[in-house]
Amino acid sequence: MANPHAQGGQTSPGFGAIVLAAYKPDRSLFRIQLESIARQTHGDFLCLVTADGGLGEVEELVREIVPGDTRFKVIGFDERLGFYRNFERGLTFVPETAEWVALSDQDDYWYEDKLSKLLPHLADHVLVSGQARVVSDDGEVLEAWTGRTNASFLNLFVQNQFTGGLLVFRRSLLDNALPFPRMDSPSELHDHWLAVCAYALGSVRIVDELVQDYIQHGNNVVGEAVKGLHPIQSYRRARELARRYEGSPTVASILRLTNSLSFGWRRVMADALAQRLPSSNARVFQATTAFGKRHAWGPLWHVFASGLRNGTISVPVALTYAVGGLVEVLRRG
Missing domain, CATH: 3.90.550.10 (Spore Coat Polysaccharide Biosynthesis Protein SpsA; Chain A)
Structure with missing residues (x-):
């Protein structure tokens, strides 16, 4: 510097x-x-x-x-x-x-x-x-x-x-x-x-x-995350976001939203890294293998296993991916 x-x-x-x-x-x-x-x-x-x-x-x-x-x-x-x-x-x-x-x-x-x-x-x-x-x-x-x-x-x-x-x-x-x-x-x-x-x-x-x-305070755009599992609160929030981003609060809309919140955003970041950094970059390879458009399931589940084990991935986040994974499987055919 x-x-x-x-x-x-x-x-x-x-x-x-x-x-x-x-x-x-x-x-x-x-x-x-x-x-x-x-x-x-x-x-x-x-x-x-x-x-x-x-x-x-x-x-x-x-x-x-x-x-x-x-x-x-x-x-x-x-x-x-x-x-x-x-x-x-x-x-x-x-x-x-x-x-x-x-x-x-x-x-x-x-x-x-x-x-x-x-x-x-x-x-x-x-x-x-x-x-x-x-x-x-x-x-x-x-x-x-x-x-x-x-x-x-x-x-x-x-x-x-x-x-x-x-x-x-x-x-x-x-x-x-x-x-x-x-x-x-x-x-x-x-x-x-x-x-x-x-x-x-x-x-x-x-x-x-x-x-x-x-x-x-009441007007925080993104506040500090609430810790722990809160199923009812999470479901209500999912319905609200599905109505806003998917057009309706149906189960199908909630599933699509959950896929977007989990796999979708990570895929966008992985693709952006692949476009901007050299293909020889080892972390770009890791990102696209685990989260790219044609990601492999094995490396992905290894990521979750290690994160849950060492506490850097929470149970609520893992559950969000599990739900989003249903749509991911269908999307991949």
Whole structure:
């Protein structure tokens, strides 16, 4: 990486970019987030606040919260794309001079040493994440530790361990990660794609450092996952998503949706890696063998067996794949 600075025996990158996706931000939570970014002990950055509509309101809030701080720049758009494509859009504005990139939600709270703790790890890894506390918007600690876990490449393909607002990564990742792969599905997640792409290019790491509070409230687009089995809640959610994405809440629609949520999104990521990276890349071969259009069942079930055994794939996720597999078998003929 360019212009490294010595820090505790590691190399620490200098200038970077923070991409913060904003959509109708809550004024008080937005203030907490922007002020926490402004107070970072590693202060050599440009924060690109990408407004997914409502440009005037976002610009006014940024001027009010961090007056005169030229590190904050608002990029506004009239067309609302949703968080996945809004992050993608924001990443296209990252300057080429940046050595690293961090992602930010609009309603969390970064500890002041977050960047100082995570950035040195980019000397050895393409993408890095820390851990977070899960806190309600009234300050109650819901979980003291998110417990993200380092997983093998294929286990990560199945179950994402990375949360966007916790990520930092080398700017060079964008050369292969953009544009984001497309799939009209709720499983289309920017953090999952970035982590998978980074792992295919080198290595990723989750470090056991608390670096922020992940604030849960009624308007979270993607909240912290509910742990454990919740059959009734899961069925109701499946009906709701089937109605939205498949046009009806029938059993057949739910099965198609479940296949999309499991095999479909992984197939999209595997195909994107195969198109963008050399065919000699061993992880591309692993991904397409387990999740590509003509995947083999043997390697796939081995992935699930290893993930269930070491705890990097949960039982609810495995059950989702089991249901989606019914459609996969029919699709394959």
